Amino acid sequence: MTDESERAVQAVIDAELRLLDPEVRASAARVLELLDLEFTEFGASGRRWGVESILTVTSGGTVSSESPVKVSEMSGVVLAPGIVHLTYFADNQGRRAWRSSLWRLTETGRRLYFHQATPVPSEAE
Known part of the structure; x- marks a missing residue:
């Protein structure tokens, strides 16, 4: 991965983590x-x-500071100029x-264009 790609991926990781804050x-x-x-x-x-x-659901407090979202295995790849794909658990x-x-990447910065979540059953299920 080039330095430019590494910077793009890190910027997206930082932005994704901000969205979870x-x-x-x-x-x-x-x-x-x-x-x-x-x-x-x-x-x-x-x-x-x-x-x-x-915006309606995020303003409803779906993530609390007492129980923040736990993230692991976060990684990203530049798919094309200005497009980064990020995956994580x-x-x-x-x-x-x-x-x-x-x-x-837009004129005003990096923006989340698409997101998908695939549920994982707990070990007990």
């Missing part, structure tokens, strides 16, 4: 700074989300999922 999620303005205007998500619930619907209070994000 309870303080950021509590602010529609801060979330909007990270979402692409064409953002779409297929959530672990199977629901399709857009910018407006994701997340545990949000026992709701476990593999997550995949596509970030694109």
Whole structure:
């Protein structure tokens, strides 16, 4: 991976972690700074989300500072100039999922364009 690719991947990792931060999620303005205007998500619930619907759920406090999302195995790759694919495992209070994000570079910075979560059953199931 080139230095430029490494910087792009690290910038996206930092942005993804900001989106998981309870303080950021509590602010529609801060979330909007990270979402692409064409953002779409297929959530672990199977629901399709857009910018407006994701702002509604994030403002509802789905991530608390007492129980932050635990992230592991985060890695990324530059797919094309300005496009980074990020994958990771997340545990949000026992709701476990593999997550995949596509970030694109816009005139105003890196923005989350697409996100998908695939639920993982607990070991007990």
